[in-house]
Each structure stands twice: as structure tokens, then as C-alpha cells.
Amino acid sequence: MLPPLKSLPVFETVARLNSFSRAAQELNVSQSAVSHQIRILENHLGESLFHRLGRNLELTKEGKQYLDTISNSLLQISEATTQIKGQQKTHIRLAVYSSFAVYWLIPRLPELKRLRPNLELSIEMSHGSPDLSDRTADFFITIEKExxxxxxxSFYEEELFPVCSYSYLETIKSRLNVISSKELMEKLNTTPNPLAQFSLITSHSIYDRHFEDWKRxxxxxxxxLPSTVQFHRFSHLMLAYEAAKHSLGIALVNDYMMNEKNDETALIKLPCSAFKTGDNFSLAYKESRKNEEAIQYLRKWLNEEAKALYRDN
Known part of the structure; x- marks a missing residue:
């Protein structure tokens, strides 16, 4: 038996905005009309779809399951309608990790805009793995695998390597009593490694604990890892990067943070070992949307830029 169809887009809007009042504004109806449609749907299903705790609103377990089931159907109806009307969707929501967005993606957006002026890209920035759902975004860069x-x-395999500011590099050379880059490389690849005598910058975000990045x-x-190392601790890789820029010490960062598509990168990669974190980034999108023109264009552009990242490094 079909549910009350008029209630479905109202339910999707409330769930996406997490608010009855904001849903009412988007749908251009009264808040009581929104509440009425949700009540009709809940009565039809025999289940509560939302927890209402004062002003806070949260999907119930049944609400989450129902949203995941119907959202794709609503999307397919919308896509079929725009195709019949001869319209192409050009607005894509891209969910991406914060450091990737700031250091790699945003510097490339002007070129994307030049190549594809009609593509409207909204960036949904995430500190953790984004929820793979239509209510979050249309396209994802994620470490989730399935x-x-x-x-x-597969999009990018993460490696971390030591970096520091140009001024801190002079401190390293002075303390190690080297002048040339060749001498520095030889010094930094000896055992025990001399980096332990300098201030090291550690971040919490990759392994959920400090020091683990340098231990690895x-x-x-x-x-x-020598017990005598002096650490500066930060919660996120972005903060570690910024601390290194301000000559606080040596940080471990990855390729995309050092590939800002300009000649003004404030950090220098030290001539010593890198290691793989085990995080493999992927592009992800709904299988039912794989033939959408905007999805395919964004996929192709990101892959081309990723190939350039590996080529340049």
C-alpha cells in the first residue's frame, strides 16, 4: 500500500533540515501544515519518525531507515521530471574532509569554474567521515569502503612526511652543522634519526591519539620514538600544518596539503622517509545517479587533478 504521497517530500525536508520551522519556510507553508503532514505519515506507518525534545529534533531509528529507503525514490522522481522537462541538474553537494577542502580543493575551484561555469558546487566540510546519504551530499570524498x-x-592513498618552515629549516641546518641540501639529506637518514632532537608537532585527528603519527x-x-622528544600537541592536522608554518617545529603532513597549486607554500618537505597511514580515500556516489552529467563531470575532473597530484609529487 502506498503511503500518503504528499507527506513524503515534507518528511524528507524536515529530516534534511532537522527543523519543522525551517522546513515550513523552504516549502512555503505554515509550520502547522508541516506538523500535520508528518502526523498523517506517522499514523499511516504506525511508527514515530522523530524524537521531539523541546526545540531539538532527531530522527528515530525507524525514521532513519524510512528516510534512507525513500530518499532515493524521491530523487529518481525528481531526476525523471527534470529530464522530461529538458533540464539538467548542475548543482552538486560535495562532502569532503576539512583539510582536503582547505588545502587542495578550494585552490582548484577557480579553474573548475572556468572549465564548467554552469556547475554549481556546494562544499560540505566534515571533520570525520561524512554520513553517506542523500541528505548529506550528492558526492563524497571518503575513507569509507562500502x-x-x-x-x-579509489582516489588517493595517504602518506605522511616531515615538513617545516623555511626559517625552521635554517635552525635544523645550524644545529646539525650542515650547509648543503645533500649534507642535510645524509644527516636526516642516519640512525638514530636526528629529528628527535627538534620540537615535533603531533596531531590527534588521524589515529585518535597524540604521538601515534610520529611513533609510526x-x-x-x-x-x-625517543622518550626525550618535546611535542606540541594539536587536535587536527590543519592546526599542525599551521603551527609548522609559524616555525613551532616539524610536523607530519600529506601530499595534498603540500600541493596548493601555487608557488607560495610556506612549508618545505624534509629530505627523509615518508610512511603510509593506511587511509585510502575514495570517490563515492549513488549507483542510481552514476549517469548524471554533473556527477560524471565532477568525477572525471577530480580524477584528473588527483593524477596531477601524484605526478607533481
Whole structure:
């Protein structure tokens, strides 16, 4: 039996905006009309779809399951309608990790706009793995590997390597008593590794604990992290990057943070080992939307830019 169809887009809007009042504004109806449609749908299903705790609104378990089931159907109806009307969707919501968005994606957006002026791209920035759902975004860059109904394409394999500011590099050279880049490389690839005598910058965001990034870097050299190391601790890789820019010490960052598509990068990559974090980034989007022109264009452009990243590094 079909549900009351008029209620479905109202339910999707409330769930997406997490608000009856904002849904009413978007749908250009009264808040009581929105509440009425949700009540009709809940009565038809025999289940509560939302927890209402004062002004806070949250989907119930049944509400989440129902939204995941119907959202794709609503999207397909919308897409079929625009195709019949001869319209192409040009607005794409891209969910991406914050450091990737700031250091790699945003510097490239002017070129994307030049190549595809009609493509409207909204960036949904995430500190953790974004929820793979139509209510979050249309297209994702994620370390998730699978979800029913989604296609995944390998995009980027993360490596971390030591970097510092140009002024801090002079401090390193002075303390190690070297002048040339060749001498520095030889010094930085000895055992025990001399970086332990400098201030190291550690971030919490990749391994959910401080020091683990440097432990793994030293372990990659088959060495233990010295107990005498002085650390500066930060919650996120972006903060570690910024701290290194201001000569606080040596940080571990990745390729995309050092590939800002300009000649003004404030950090220099030290001539020593890198290690793989184990995080493999993928492009992800709904299988049912794989033939959309905007989805395919964004997919192609991101892959081309990723190839350039590997080529340049």
C-alpha cells in the first residue's frame, strides 16, 4: 500500500533540515501544515519518525531507515521530471574532509569554474567521515569502503612526511652543522634519526591519539620514538600544518596539503622517509545517479587533478 504521497517530500525536508520551522519556510507553508503532514505519515506507518525534545529534533531509528529507503525514490522522481522537462541538474553537494577542502580543493575551484561555469558546487566540510546519504551530499570524498547502493572509486592513498618552515629549516641546518641540501639529506637518514632532537608537532585527528603519527614514522625507520622528544600537541592536522608554518617545529603532513597549486607554500618537505597511514580515500556516489552529467563531470575532473597530484609529487 502506498503511503500518503504528499507527506513524503515534507518528511524528507524536515529530516534534511532537522527543523519543522525551517522546513515550513523552504516549502512555503505554515509550520502547522508541516506538523500535520508528518502526523498523517506517522499514523499511516504506525511508527514515530522523530524524537521531539523541546526545540531539538532527531530522527528515530525507524525514521532513519524510512528516510534512507525513500530518499532515493524521491530523487529518481525528481531526476525523471527534470529530464522530461529538458533540464539538467548542475548543482552538486560535495562532502569532503576539512583539510582536503582547505588545502587542495578550494585552490582548484577557480579553474573548475572556468572549465564548467554552469556547475554549481556546494562544499560540505566534515571533520570525520561524512554520513553517506542523500541528505548529506550528492558526492563524497571518503575513507569509507562500502555502502549498499553506492559506487566507490579509489582516489588517493595517504602518506605522511616531515615538513617545516623555511626559517625552521635554517635552525635544523645550524644545529646539525650542515650547509648543503645533500649534507642535510645524509644527516636526516642516519640512525638514530636526528629529528628527535627538534620540537615535533603531533596531531590527534588521524589515529585518535597524540604521538601515534610520529611513533609510526619512527617505526617505519625501524626505530623507537625517543622518550626525550618535546611535542606540541594539536587536535587536527590543519592546526599542525599551521603551527609548522609559524616555525613551532616539524610536523607530519600529506601530499595534498603540500600541493596548493601555487608557488607560495610556506612549508618545505624534509629530505627523509615518508610512511603510509593506511587511509585510502575514495570517490563515492549513488549507483542510481552514476549517469548524471554533473556527477560524471565532477568525477572525471577530480580524477584528473588527483593524477596531477601524484605526478607533481
Amino acid at each position: 555502502k549498499r547502493g553506492f559506487l566507490f572509486e 614514522w619512527f617505526s617505519n625507520l625501524q626505530q623507537s
